[in-house]
Amino acid sequence: MTSPTPAKPRRTRLSAEERRASILAAAIGVFAERGYQRGKVSEIAAQVGVTEPVVFQNFGSKAALFAAVVDLAATRICAELADAVAAGIPVAVLVAEVLSPAHLDQLHAQGSLGVLFADSVAPIAEPAVAQAGQAAVCRIADALADTLRHGQAAGDISADADPAAAAWLLVSLISARPLRLAAMPEDARDRLDAAIAAMAAGLLTPGAAPSAKHPPA
Secondary structure (H helix, E strand, C coil): CCCCCCCCCCCCCCCHHHHHHHHHHHHHHHHHHHHHHHCCHHHHHHHHCCCHHHHHHHHCCHHHHHHHHHHHHHHHHHHHHHHHHHCCCCHHHHHHHHHCHHHHHHHHCCCCHHHHHHHHCCCCCCHHHHHHHHHHHHHHHHHHHHHHHHHHHHCCCCCCCCHHHHHHHHHHHHHCHHHHHHHCCHHHHHHHHHHHHHHHHHHHCCCCCCCCCCCCC
8 A cells, every 4th residue: 555645744824923023033143144235135034934025014124124123133232231230240340341352343243233233323324224223222322321320339330420421432432443443553453452441441440540551562
């Protein structure tokens, strides 16, 4: 007797929320790796196993999809800050880690979340993308300010520091790093990069005088 042909496994139908989440998960990887302009909706659709029209049915446009991706990236960063505080990491230590050259290298590397924010606030960004980028960066700045307030309450961040202003100082130092690395003298880059991080952290630490001399060359 000939064995019957095995039935093909039935594909599980995703809910609308699950489908949207799966598209976002693919989109965040594609846009982080290729950027907004070069990232293709067709590639995102292929990774999810749907057609381009399905992506557009869920998000309306490429710009709206990218805006949702940037919002998701900001949510992740804010959650990481909250988790670090909840884990008991001193905020002064957290600030030093955020500004460390190793962390900034990772943040600005191709395929990382930093690429998304740089794209979203670029001068050539579409209005919907730019608006989403501005809102996302403001959310991160607010989360940083809240983190610094927690540090002030714990005594490891200077009570004299303005949390909102200090948060934007950190955002500025983080976002401007590619410019610094491109313009700094190569033979002094590592020393200056580390010294800038130490100075910024020192400004926020009680009783610590900022110094441009450490770490030594």
